[in-house]
Amino acid sequence: MLLDPAFLGSVPRFVVPVLLAALGGALCERAGVFNIALEGFVLVGAFAAVAGSWWAQSAGVGVLFACLGGMGMGLLFAEFSVRRGGDAIVVSVALNLLAIGLTTFLLRALFGVSGAFRDPRITGLGTVDLPLLDAVPLVGPPLAALLSGQSPLLWVALALTLLLPFALARHRYGLRLRAAGEAPQALRTGGVSVRRLRTAALLGCGALCGLAGAQLSISNVNLFVENMSAGRGWIAVVAVLLTRGRPLPLFGVAVLFGTADSLSVRIQGLGLPQQATDALPYLATLAALIVASVWRRRHAAAGA
Amino acid sequence: MTAAVVVRALRRAAGVTVPLALLAWLLIALAGAPPGEAIDAFLRGAFGGRRHAYLLSTLSRAGLIVGMAMAAWLSFRAGLFNIGGEGQLVLGGLAAAVVAVHAPGPAPLVMAWAVLAAMAAGACWAMLAGALELAAGVPLLIGSLLLNYPASFFASWVVGHPLRDLASGLPQTDLIVNERWLPNFPGTRLDIGVAVIAIVTIAVIAYGATTTHGLRARLNGLSPAFARASGFPVRRLALQTLAGSGALAGLVGALAVLGLHHRYSDGMLVQPLYAWTGIVAVLLVALVPWAVPLAGFFFAALATGAAGMERTAEVPREIALILQAAIILFVAGYTARSVPGARDDGDAH
Numbered sequence: 001m002l003l004d005p006a007f008l009g010s011v012p013r014f015v016v017p018v019l020l021a022a023l024g025g026a027l028c029e030r031a032g033v034f035n036i037a038l039e040g041f042v043l044v045g046a047f048a049a050v051a052g053s054w055w056a057q058s059a060g061v062g063v064l065f066a067c068l069g070g071m072g073m074g075l076l077f078a079e080f081s082v083r084r085g086g087d088a089i090v091v092s093v094a095l096n097l098l099a100i101g102l103t104t105f106l107l108r109a110l111f112g113v114s115g116a117f118r119d120p121r122i123t124g125l126g127t128v129d130l131p132l133l134d135a136v137p138l139v140g141p142p143l144a145a146l147l148s149g150q151s152p153l154l155w156v157a158l159a160l161t162l163l164l165p166f167a168l169a170r171h172r173y174g175l176r177l178r179a180a181g182e183a184p185q186a187l188r189t190g191g192v193s194v195r196r197l198r199t200a201a202l203l204g205c206g207a208l209c210g211l212a213g214a215q216l217s218i219s220n221v222n223l224f225v226e227n228m229s230a231g232r233g234w235i236a237v238v239a240v241l242l243t244r245g246r247p248l249p250l251f252g253v254a255v256l257f258g259t260a261d262s263l264s265v266r267i268q269g270l271g272l273p274q275q276a277t278d279a280l281p282y283l284a285t286l287a288a289l290i291v292a293s294v295w296r297r298r299h300a301a302a303g304a
Numbered sequence: 305m306t307a308a309v310v311v312r313a314l315r316r317a318a319g320v321t322v323p324l325a326l327l328a329w330l331l332i333a334l335a336g337a338p339p340g341e342a343i344d345a346f347l348r349g350a351f352g353g354r355r356h357a358y359l360l361s362t363l364s365r366a367g368l369i370v371g372m373a374m375a376a377w378l379s380f381r382a383g384l385f386n387i388g389g390e391g392q393l394v395l396g397g398l399a400a401a402v403v404a405v406h407a408p409g410p411a412p413l414v415m416a417w418a419v420l421a422a423m424a425a426g427a428c429w430a431m432l433a434g435a436l437e438l439a440a441g442v443p444l445l446i447g448s449l450l451l452n453y454p455a456s457f458f459a460s461w462v463v464g465h466p467l468r469d470l471a472s473g474l475p476q477t478d479l480i481v482n483e484r485w486l487p488n489f490p491g492t493r494l495d496i497g498v499a500v501i502a503i504v505t506i507a508v509i510a511y512g513a514t515t516t517h518g519l520r521a522r523l524n525g526l527s528p529a530f531a532r533a534s535g536f537p538v539r540r541l542a543l544q545t546l547a548g549s550g551a552l553a554g555l556v557g558a559l560a561v562l563g564l565h566h567r568y569s570d571g572m573l574v575q576p577l578y579a580w581t582g583i584v585a586v587l588l589v590a591l592v593p594w595a596v597p598l599a600g601f602f603f604a605a606l607a608t609g610a611a612g613m614e615r616t617a618e619v620p621r622e623i624a625l626i627l628q629a630a631i632i633l634f635v636a637g638y639t640a641r642s643v644p645g646a647r648d649d650g651d652a653h
Contacts, residue, residue, distance in 0.1 A: 036445070076633065086636025089385065089445070090587050094632035097580060101625025108620035109335045231453055238446055275461035282453040286442065293441030 005145035007266055012150045013220050015258030017042065017212040019157045021236035022250050023164060024070075024208030029245030030168065031201035032181035032194075037077060037092035039233025040099030041206055045070040045213025047103040050122055050224040051110070059125045062218050063153075063211065070210025073099065074202035082198045104226050118223035125151050125219040151219040153211055160208070164247040177201060209233070231282065238285050242292050253288065260284035320634040327630055328623070337617040345619075349612010350605040360494040362601070362608040364564060365576070367498030370600035371556035372582025374501075374508050374593075379549040381512065381591055383525030384434070384542060388448030389553045389579035391455030392429045396422035396554025398459045400561045401568035402467065404480045411483040418484075419558045426554020427547040429455060434546040438539055460570045469567070476569030486563035495563030502597075504552065509593045521545045553579070576607070577625070584632050603628055 021038045028035035045066040052058075052065025073095060081091040104114070111117050130148040134140050147154070168174040179187040180197040187194055216232070217224050235257050243249040264280035332342045351359045372389050379386035400422040407414045433448035464475040471478075486495040512518040524531035524541055531538050556578070561568055573579075581603050589595035603624075610624035 080633045080636055084637035086633070090636045091633060093387070093580070093583060093587065094629045094636065097577070097584065097625055098629035098633075100577075101622045101629060105331065105335075105620045105622035105626055108622070109331075114620075234446075234449060238450070241443070241446065273461050273465060275457040275464070279454040279457040282450050286436070286447065286450050289442040289446065290436070290440040297441065 005141075007262065008142060008145040009149065010262040010265065011146065011255075011259055012154050013215075014261035015255050016151065016154050016157050016215045017220075017232050018236050018239065018257050018261075019161065019251065019254035020153065020212035020215065021209045021233055022239040022254050023157070023160055023247065024205035024212070025236050025240035026164070026243075026245035026247060026250055027177070027201045027204045027208070028198075029240050030181045031177050031198050032184060033077075033082070033198050033201060034088040035077065035092060035202070035205060036089065036237050037073070037095040037099075037233075038205075038209055038236045039229055039231070040092075040096040041070050041073045041209030042213045042216070042233040042236075043099040043103055043227065043229040044073050045210030046217035046228050047106065047213070047224055048210065049214035049218045050117065051106070053123050053218050054111075054119055054121045057121050057123050059123045059218055062123070063125070063214050066210035066214035067207040068210070070206035070208070070213065071203050072206065073209075074204075074206025075199075077206075078199040078202045082195050082202070100227060103224075107224065107226065114226070116223055116225045122218065122222050124222045125153065125214070128152050128155060151215060153215045153219060156211065161247055161251045168247070173200075212236075235281060235285050238289060242288065256288065257281060257285060320631065323634065324627060324630055328627060331623050331626060332617075332619055335617075335619040335623075337613075337619045342613050342617040342619050345613045345616040346609040349615065350609030355492075357493065358608060358612060360492055362604050363498050364494055365608060366597075366601040366604035367501040368556055368560055368564075368576075368578050369581045369585060369604050370505060370597050371501045371559070372553060372579050373585040373596045373600050374505050374582075375549045375552035375556065376579075376583045376586045377591060377593060377596060378508060378512075378552065379430075379545055380586060381525050382521040382542065382545045383528065384546060384549075385445040386430060386433065386448045386546060386549055387445060387583060388430065388433050388451050389549075389582060390574060391448075391452040392426035392550040392553035393557045393573050393579050394452075394455050394459045395429050396426040396557030397561045397568050397573050398462060398557070399425040399554070400558035401477045401480070402462075404484050404562060405467075405478050405567070415484055415486075415562060418562060419555060422554040422558035422561075423551040424554070426550040426552070426557065428550070430546040430550025430553070431543055434543050438542065456571075456574055459568070463568055463570050474569065476572075477567045480562070480566045484562070485566055486559065495559075497559035497563035500559060501556070504555065505597060508552070512593060517541075517544070581607070581628065584628060587632060588635055 021042050024041070025035060025038050048069030049062040049066035051062075053062030055061065055065075076098075077091060077095060080086045080094075081088050107117055108114055111119075127149045128151070130144060133144040133148055136143070166174075168178060176187060176192055176197055179192075180194050180201070184194045187197070212232070213229065216228055236254075239250055239253040239257065242253055261281045264277040268274055268277050329339060332339050349358055350362050353359065353361075372393065375389055375392070376386065400418040403418040403421045404414060407417055409417075429451060430448070433444055433451050436442040436447040437444045460475065463477050467477050469476050469478045486497055488495050489499075512522065520531065520536050521541055523534075524536060524538055528538065531541070557573060560573060560578075565572055582600070585599035585603050586596060588599045606624045606628060607621070610619070610621040613619040613623065614621040
C-alpha cells in the first residue's frame, strides 16, 4: 500500500506546504525571532494566491500575490515586535487572529461568498512532469510516482532546502543572520543593524509561507476555504522547534509530518472515522516532540 | 499623577485609537457601506435591540469570554503559557452536554454532575499538556495548542456518530430537557451563567491576591529559580494551576451548554473563538485581573456590534476580529514586559 503510486503522489502535496513554511520559520529562528504566527502567514498566502490568480487569471500572479501577502504579514510582525518591541508570542497570537479575520472578511467583502470560494477564473499552478524517469529500471516507476506531475513549488522547496545550509554556513548574509540569533551584541558591535536583519528574515519567512499557502490553495486544490491552513503552520512551528532551524533535519521532519498527513487521508479508506484520521497529524507531531525530547535527554545523560 | 504621565498616557491612547479608527473606516468603506449607517448598526447591535435584547446577548458573550480570559489569566500569571483553552472548553462543553442529556436523576443533581464532569474534563486536558511538558519535555505553549485539535476532532466525532441527534440530522447532541437548563434572570432571556462567571471571577482574583497558593504560583511565574530555591513544590504547583485553569475553561463550556445552547453542536464553542478572545483580552490588559472583565466586555461588544453591522449594513462581522487583532498589535509594545514567561530574546534596540 505504501508503494502505491496514488499514495506516493500525494505525499509531496502534503510535504511541500509544511516544508516551505518551516523553512521560513527556520529563517526567523536562526535570526532570533520567535515566530509562531506561521499559521497566519500561510493562511494569508493561501488567500492571496487565490485572489491574485482570480484577478489576473494567471497562476504566476497568484504565486506573486501569495508571496506579497505573506511578506505583508512579516512586515507587520517586524513593525510590532522587532521595532516596537512587542512580545513575540503576543504579536503572533494577534497575527494569527488577524489572518483568520482578514481572509474571511475579504472573502465576503470582495467575492461575496462565505465558506468556500471557487471560480473558473482561479487558475491553478501547472505540474512539472518528468517523462524520462519512468524508463529507469527498478527505481524509476516509484520515483516517477513520487516526483513527476508535482507542482513547481516542490522543486522550489527542494532547491531551498539544499541552498539554505550553504547560505547559512558560507554566505555573508547567512552568517549575519545566525549572528543576529546567537550573538546580537556582537553583530551590533560590528556595525550591522540587528533589527534590519530580523526584518529581512521575517520578509523571507513571509514569502516562503506565502508559497506554502499557494501550494495549498492553487495547487493541491483550486479554491479557498475559510481557515484552510488548518494547523499546517503550527506543525511547521513544531518542525522548527524540533530541529532548531537546521534545514536538513527540518526536511526530514517535514517529510515525516507530510507523510503522516497523507497517510491519514489514505487510511480513511479502512473504515476509521474521519475525525480520528484528521487528528493523526497532530498526534504524530506530539509523538515526534516526545521522542525527540527523550532522545535528547538520553544523549545529554550519556555526554555528562 | 504628574502632567507628564497624563500627557504620555493620552499620547499612547491616541497612538492606538487613531490608527484603529482609520482601519475601521477603511474596512467599512471596502465593504461598501455608508460609515454613519454602519456605526449606528454597530451601536444598536452591541447595546440596543427591543428590550435590550442585543445588550443581553453582548453580556452573555462577555460572560463566556471573561471566563476563558480568567482561565488564561490563572495560568499566564504562573508563567504557564496554556493556549489550549479551546480544547479544554470543547471537552468541558461536550462532557456537560453528555451528562445533561443522558444521566438519569433529579434536575439539580444532574446539572451539578454536568458541571463537575465539564470541569474534570477541562482540568484533565490541561494537566495532560502540563504532564507532557514536565515528563516529556514538550513545551507547554506547543503541547497545549496541539491538544486543541484532537479535542475538537473527538468532540466532532462524538456528536457526529454515537451521540448524534438523529431527528435533526445535524452533528449535535439531543436537546437537553427543559428542567435541566440554567434559569434565566426573571423577565429576560439572559441566563444566569454570566452571574456564575462574575462570582467565579471574583473568587479567582481573591485566590490570586490572598492565598499562599496563588502567591507561590505567581512567584513561580515571575522567577522560577526563586521559587525552586525557596523550596516550593514547583511541579505540583504547575500541575495544580493548570488543573484550575482547565477546570475553569471546562466550566465555561458547561455554562454555554446548559445556559445558552441547551445542547452541544459541532463547532459551537470553536467558531466564536471564545478561547482566543479570552487570551487576547488578558493580553490587552497585561494580566491586570480587575481589568479583565472590562476587556472581555469590550471584545464581546465588538463581536455582537459587528454582527449587528452585518445584519443591517452588510459589513462582514469578521471586522471585529480584525480590529481586535489590531488593538492587540498596537498595545503589544506597551504591555509586553508585564507577561511573565514571555520569551526574552536578549535584544533590546
